[in-house]
Amino acid sequence: AQTVTQSQPEMSVQEAETVTLSCTYDTSESDYYLFWYKQPPSRQMILVIRQEAYKQQNATENRFSVNFQKAAKSFSLKISDSQLGDAAMYFCAYRSAIEYGNKLVFGAGTILRVKS
């Protein structure tokens, strides 16, 4: 079974600074998706960024980018120019691309605090 590990329960960053959240995963599959979801206090799960495993290029979405290391099974999220609105719980998630195995597996989450 696939597992996702987020080793940082909590992180802090100064406003306008850069922070990196870590994520590792374990799988024997070659075709899959990786995601970072953000959950603010409103509890809504918001997709931040996605990465398809067959793509070597790291995904970027404005201030958010990932460092995808397929061989190392690592998928970290970098937030540049941090803003107060970035404060939330961040979940790393894995989803198999196999037809019948495509449930979303989540890590335990990292609480990100942004200091003004």
Add this chain to the structure above:
Amino acid sequence: DARVTQTPRHKVTEMGQEVTMRCQPILGHNTVFWYRQTMMQGLELLAYFRNRAPLDDSGMPKDRFSAEMPDATLATLKIQPSEPRDSAVYFCASGLSGLAKRTGELFFGEGSRLTVL
């Protein structure tokens, strides 16, 4: 703006009562998932459906929980009888699988916060 709709948003009930949570997936999505979120266990998959057929409900306590999809626009999660340990936020999510899976993303509803006294 397509979204997953969940009801109720909040529910407070007494132990032993029946609780039904409902989910309307995004039109055209063929997979529906139920997740439970607690502080201790994080996000746990309870059940999921593909084309309305249950694919995996191994994460669900079978004696008190049941999940169904009466039609493509409605998924339900029922707890009978409810217990205080069922207090959690329950999320429904929908997405695409098979040839139509595209980006693989799941779209989440706003969750139903359940408190069992």
